Amino acid sequence: MTMNPRVAMAFSAMKEIGFSDKKVKPVLKNLLRVYDKNWELIEDENYRVLADAILDYQEEHKEDVEKPKRKKKEVVESHEDLEPPRLKRLRQDDQPSPSPPLVRRQKGPNFDLTPKVEGIESYGQGISGHGAVPLNVCMPGRNELLLPYEDCSRDETEEPPAQLQLRRKRSEHAQPVSPHINFEDKGRGSLLAPTICKRSERETPTAPFVVCLKEPKTEPGIEPLPPKEKLASGAQTKVLVKPKTEPSNDGFQPSGVPAAAAHPPNPDCRRTQGHKDQNVSSRRHGVEALPSRDADVENGSLVGSGTSSKNRGLELADVAEATRASVELASSNSGEVKISLSCNYSSGQPNFRLPSMDEVFKMVEDKCLKSYKIIDPNFSLMNLMKEMCQCISDRASDSTDDNQGTLMHITTNLDLQNNMRNSLGARSDSEDSILIPPTSIDRSLSSHSSAEVIEPHTPQRLALNGVVDLQGTVIHPNEEVLSGGANGRDMVVEQTDVGSSSPSGFVRVRQEISTPDDIGSVDDTPVVVRPSHDVNDISKGQENLPIATVNEVSSAPYPPLFYYISKNTIFRSAHVNCSLSRIGDEDCCINCFGDCVSSSIPCACARVTGGDFAYTLDGLLKENFLEECISVNRDPQNHLFYCKSCPLERCKGGDMPDPCKGHLMRKFIKECWSKCGCNKHCGNRVVQRGISCNLQVFLTAEGKGWGLRTLTDLPRGSFVCEYVGEILTSKELYERNKEITDVDVQTSNVLLDAAWGSGDVVKDKDALCLDPTFYGNVARFINHRCFDANLVEIPVEVESPNHRYYHLAFFTTRDVQALEELTWDYGIDFSNSSDTVKGFRCCCRSKDCRDVKCQYI
Numbered sequence: 001m002t003m004n005p006r007v008a009m010a011f012s013a014m015k016e017i018g019f020s021d022k023k024v025k026p027v028l029k030n031l032l033r034v035y036d037k038n039w040e041l042i043e044d045e046n047y048r049v050l051a052d053a054i055l056d057y058q059e060e061h062k063e064d065v066e067k068p069k070r071k072k073k074e075v076v077e078s079h080e081d082l083e084p085p086r087l088k089r090l091r092q093d094d095q096p097s098p099s100p101p102l103v104r105r106q107k108g109p110n111f112d113l114t115p116k117v118e119g120i121e122s123y124g125q126g127i128s129g130h131g132a133v134p135l136n137v138c139m140p141g142r143n144e145l146l147l148p149y150e151d152c153s154r155d156e157t158e159e160p161p162a163q164l165q166l167r168r169k170r171s172e173h174a175q176p177v178s179p180h181i182n183f184e185d186k187g188r189g190s191l192l193a194p195t196i197c198k199r200s201e202r203e204t205p206t207a208p209f210v211v212c213l214k215e216p217k218t219e220p221g222i223e224p225l226p227p228k229e230k231l232a233s234g235a236q237t238k239v240l241v242k243p244k245t246e247p248s249n250d251g252f253q254p255s256g257v258p259a260a261a262a263h264p265p266n267p268d269c270r271r272t273q274g275h276k277d278q279n280v281s282s283r284r285h286g287v288e289a290l291p292s293r294d295a296d297v298e299n300g301s302l303v304g305s306g307t308s309s310k311n312r313g314l315e316l317a318d319v320a321e322a323t324r325a326s327v328e329l330a331s332s333n334s335g336e337v338k339i340s341l342s343c344n345y346s347s348g349q350p351n352f353r354l355p356s357m358d359e360v361f362k363m364v365e366d367k368c369l370k371s372y373k374i375i376d377p378n379f380s381l382m383n384l385m386k387e388m389c390q391c392i393s394d395r396a397s398d399s400t401d402d403n404q405g406t407l408m409h410i411t412t413n414l415d416l417q418n419n420m421r422n423s424l425g426a427r428s429d430s431e432d433s434i435l436i437p438p439t440s441i442d443r444s445l446s447s448h449s450s451a452e453v454i455e456p457h458t459p460q461r462l463a464l465n466g467v468v469d470l471q472g473t474v475i476h477p478n479e480e481v482l483s484g485g486a487n488g489r490d491m492v493v494e495q496t497d498v499g500s501s502s503p504s505g506f507v508r509v510r511q512e513i514s515t516p517d518d519i520g521s522v523d524d525t526p527v528v529v530r531p532s533h534d535v536n537d538i539s540k541g542q543e544n545l546p547i548a549t550v551n552e553v554s555s556a557p558y559p560p561l562f563y564y565i566s567k568n569t570i571f572r573s574a575h576v577n578c579s580l581s582r583i584g585d586e587d588c589c590i591n592c593f594g595d596c597v598s599s600s601i602p603c604a605c606a607r608v609t610g611g612d613f614a615y616t617l618d619g620l621l622k623e624n625f626l627e628e629c630i631s632v633n634r635d636p637q638n639h640l641f642y643c644k645s646c647p648l649e650r651c652k653g654g655d656m657p658d659p660c661k662g663h664l665m666r667k668f669i670k671e672c673w674s675k676c677g678c679n680k681h682c683g684n685r686v687v688q689r690g691i692s693c694n695l696q697v698f699l700t701a702e703g704k705g706w707g708l709r710t711l712t713d714l715p716r717g718s719f720v721c722e723y724v725g726e727i728l729t730s731k732e733l734y735e736r737n738k739e740i741t742d743v744d745v746q747t748s749n750v751l752l753d754a755a756w757g758s759g760d761v762v763k764d765k766d767a768l769c770l771d772p773t774f775y776g777n778v779a780r781f782i783n784h785r786c787f788d789a790n791l792v793e794i795p796v797e798v799e800s801p802n803h804r805y806y807h808l809a810f811f812t813t814r815d816v817q818a819l820e821e822l823t824w825d826y827g828i829d830f831s832n833s834s835d836t837v838k839g840f841r842c843c844c845r846s847k848d849c850r851d852v853k854c855q856y857i
């Protein structure tokens, strides 16, 4: 009997990540039963559910075997370590933990994939019963291999690398980013990205709110206490909080390295964090530690209370009697730091409902992005907390630091974010400064970065164009100031925290600094990191070919700074669904082989282009197809459609949105993709292969600023490049543009609306825009030309079959000679002042220049 192809595919997908058919079979069977043979659920996100279930299954069975052993061990430990059982598992160093992260998803109604970690429920109940919601973040200590959080909680040796990767990806999925991004980051970002264990949407809202990724861990054979001299020099006096009963001026813990912990007042909410060999003192920043209310210290419970706690592993102080929320900061002598937020909101809110972790994170992150104008779209609260942990860890172990105010520095960091208000052109308290969290730039810029830097998480780190390379080395150290763009805007990136007195961790970008002297006035001890462009390749290796920058016109050395990305990236909420399972057989050519274009019968993918391929065998656009695309652009009035309820108008707010102003009905190209049977060199895969012609960024002589040109002759219908940027919802873009109106941003946003006419009302999350302002590729240099531009933009569908998300690709409208500038028609209505992209005077010199024409009207 032949195997059901779906089963075979599931087996093969699992095999790729290291699961044998034998392991897969029972789990798959069970899943099919539970999901009522709904394959889509199982296949979704590359069989994530299945992989999860197998891991759970393995874990469950392993636990069965190990239960007696562990039980015994727990009895032994119970007198030494009153940590909730939930955490114990992580700390059984002699017992390899096969467990996936503590935070897991519930997959289905009957198929129990909830964490199989003993005690988690009771722990959660205990906490929520008192209205306290802890959120823990921890950092490995120095010299430890820093892995994404999920990996912190498990034994590396347990799973093959493929599974390790899978786990990392799974945690990334938990973030509101699309799978697309994960694809793009493959091999780079995904492995580097610090991973956040977030709860999935499916998690019950009342589940314990725990993101304990790795708690401070005492290795067996941990080093004895550091010598007193060592502690006295810096670390000792850097103790964040002294134990309540210690003399206030002794400056160090009886047996510990600097550490901090503060704790919510409710004794029932306290958890033991103790480890035999760890000593932690505690205090809540800005709040004096209160006298201990607990006498139960002898048994090793967590609350530091005088001498009785001296010999215990961890001491925590009671703080903030009246507060409803508090922050725990705890560090161990192995350099690990943990932050724990506990919110006590039982009082006053009888109907309190525990929000999901995702909700809270998103809310805070949104708030930060909005209020503080943090430009990093991947900004994450978790990473910020990791930064805090890192600060503590670094401060604690750097004996040359001033011991005062370690926490103050942390707080200052947070305060600094307030200064991010008005970034990107708005004003901050320090002239035109912008403060960017170091994660946006590069950890190597940050003073507290050390060997075990937190892994960067944003794609821009792969190439922060013109700032520093990944090692923090400046490529062109002689360049003092970077000036750029048609508006001559200058930017300098400087490190504000090199000395111990500076608040660490932020990189200041100053705008419109004209002389290096100005730089010194920003702070007392800035170290200026001279930004620079890699003139030989603005893409810094991200494109197939290097793209050089030349200036033969003036002394303005380089284009404005931006993060070079070669593929689109999702800003935040844009709904881009690229999962394989959503591509039906009718949307791909599953039975094709080799090169579709050279086949006599057009494949299923050609359906979108009217039953014929858009490309010739030479990889050029076919004449008639190209002609149609050009005519749509040149005669827009005849190709407009109007949507019923336009998301563009809706996003402006108000009860009565304006009627739709019309969208252009463009012709689409559909390229073959992963689910197609053809090979990678298939002629119907042009745009996805990336740039294949030699391009150069140059300063135009006509006052248009920087432009793009070709270095070789290009025949008509050649693919030049994709328009790459951040994908935002139109609402997000609207908000963004509203906030940065006073910045002379020079890029053109694009509305991906070509398919809006085909459906009903376009949902907000589906109304996608592309903004290359901060993250973009070389296409952001393509200047506008009215009417007869030599490029035309064409929507190209690759991985998403629903026309909502597509790539915008530039093709030549005619033969273009080497060194000719490449231009496209932005479609600006120069007669409508609000439509001009930031209001530039057109210098396109076309005989049909619309701007010139309307000046004569």
Ligand SMILES: C[S@@+](CC[C@H](N)C(=O)[O-])C[C@H]1O[C@@H](n2cnc3c(N)ncnc32)[C@H](O)[C@@H]1O
Pocket (backbone or CB within 6 Å): 485, 486, 559, 560, 703, 704, 705, 706, 707, 745, 746, 747, 748, 780, 781, 782, 783, 784, 785, 837, 838, 840, 841, 842, 843, 844
């Ligand atoms: C997408 S950017 C193109 C790159 C830009 N020239 C630069 O230096 O970064 C669009 C901006 O370029 C300038 N620009 C583009 N086309 C132009 C034109 N035909 N005439 C004048 N300025 C133009 C305008 O400042 C516009 O806001």
